[in-house]
Amino acid sequence: MVFFRTVEFSLDLGGMEWLSGDRFYACPTCRSLVDAANWPGLIAYAELGPRGVRVVEGFRDHHAPGAVVFGPGTNPEADR
Numbered sequence: 001m002v003f004f005r006t007v008e009f010s011l012d013l014g015g016m017e018w019l020s021g022d023r024f025y026a027c028p029t030c031r032s033l034v035d036a037a038n039w040p041g042l043i044a045y046a047e048l049g050p051r052g053v054r055v056v057e058g059f060r061d062h063h064a065p066g067a068v069v070f071g072p073g074t075n076p077e078a079d080r
């Protein structure tokens with residue numbers, strides 16, 4: 001597992017404000033799709049609907065390239 005640092009963004013999802021948080025976690029498959037900037041591939045792999053597509057578009061525009069890797073059994077949130 002990895003995460004990508006993300007500048008927090010919000011979306012209006014049908015009158016509900018959705019906040020992204022500042023990290024997006026990814027499994028190895030999603031990480032490779034992000035590293036390749038293969039957004040259609042990520043949307044297809046994750047079988048996302050319209051709301052999920054908007055989240056991916058927000059992530060695309062707000063994340064810092066370069067996955068942050070953490071090891072099995074470690075807590076990547078421990079330092080926050």
Ligand SMILES: [Zn+2]
Nearest residue numbers: 026027029030
């Ligand atoms: Zn994944």
